Amino acid sequence: MFGGEYPVSAADRAFYEENGYVRFDNVLNGDEVEALRGALGEAKDNRNIYARDLAGGDGANGDDKILQMLNLWERFDAARSYILSGRIARMAKALTGSSTIHLYHDQALIKEPGPSAPSPWHQDQPYWPSKEPGMLSCWMALDDVTIQRGCMQFIPGSHKWGEFPPISFEGEGRELIDYMTPEQRDKWEPVPVELPAGSCTFHHGLCFHYTNANTTDQVRRALVAIFIPEGINYAADEKMDNPFSDSITSSKGEPLRGTRFPELATGVTG
Ligand SMILES: O=C(O)CCC(=O)C(=O)O
Structure with a gap:
């Protein structure tokens, strides 16, 4: 399970460079999706310190609006096998042209049916402990x-607009659009990427992205992996609000x- 290669073409790479995101279909087969769903289910049953409601609830009654759980790869066999097999890391390597790819962390993001919140328009880079852009995420449906x-x-293309301030997932404070120039607002044309399970998108840490609240009667589960290509340096006194600060050795x-x-x-990238 999770072995093998998924081909990334020159056109995929060009699309990613131009738009800041790219989609890949059928990266995982049905058994692999099922195994990862099992890992998310187990993680949810063992909600621990790396779990929180991004929308600000306490999750006390299992009523998280956006449940985030970090580093499943350290605790659950299927997630470990998925991440360490390197299949999606090699896709990140092909997209970036980097000679190395390190994992930053993984995160399960679950929106249950019932009370649910949108993930507001944001960039990821402002939450990461580095000033250089280039880190990227694989969002697996x-x-x-x-x-x-x-x-x-x-x-599309918003990854070329520089770094904006972090945005609150709890719906407080300013929204990303408040910081944009009129020229950028003219280019505000969101592209939704509907996906079947086992398909994914990769996105650049500066690319603006958003998800709706889940208004259906079925759960929405995603497993995200965040990657560090070469050229990303540690900005020690910046953005230290992450649970992995203690593990940074740089x-x-x-x-x-x-x-x-x-x-x-x-x-060598091939
Ligand atoms: O899945 C979501 O709701 C948000 C995902 C996200 O912001 C990310 O993967 O960077």
Whole structure:
């Protein structure tokens, strides 16, 4: 399970460079999707310190609006096998042209039917401990996702607009659009990417993205993996609000490395 290669073409790479995101279909087969759903289910049953409601609830009654659970790969066999097999890391390597890819962390993002919140328009880079852009995420659908069920939506080309302030997932404070120039607002044309389970998108850490609240009567499960290509240095005194600060072994200005950030893909990009 999870072995083998998924081909990334020159056209895929060009699309990613131009738009800041790209889609890939049928990256996982049905058994692999089922195994990962099992890992998310087990993780949910063992809600621990790396679990929280991104929308600000306490999840006390299992009523998280956006349940985030980090680093399933450290605790669940299927997630470990998925991440360490390197299949999606090699896709990240092909997209970026980097000679190495390290894992930053994985995260399950679950929107149950019932009370649910949108994931507001945001960039990821402002939440990461580095100033250099280039880190990227693989958002793997573990359910068939539509707009109403919370598929990813992107603003093509927004990864070329620089870094904006972080946006609150709790619905407080300013929205991303408040910081945009009139020229950028003219280019506000969100592209929803509806996906079948086992298909995914990759997105650049500066690309604007959003998902709807889940308004369907079925759960929306995604497993995200965040990757560090070469050229990403640790910005020690910046953005330290993440649970992996203690695992970072780099000094300020050195490549972002840590005991929990394994190297997953190396060698010449083919
Ligand atoms: O799945 C979601 O609701 C948001 C995903 C997201 O923001 C991300 O993967 O960076």
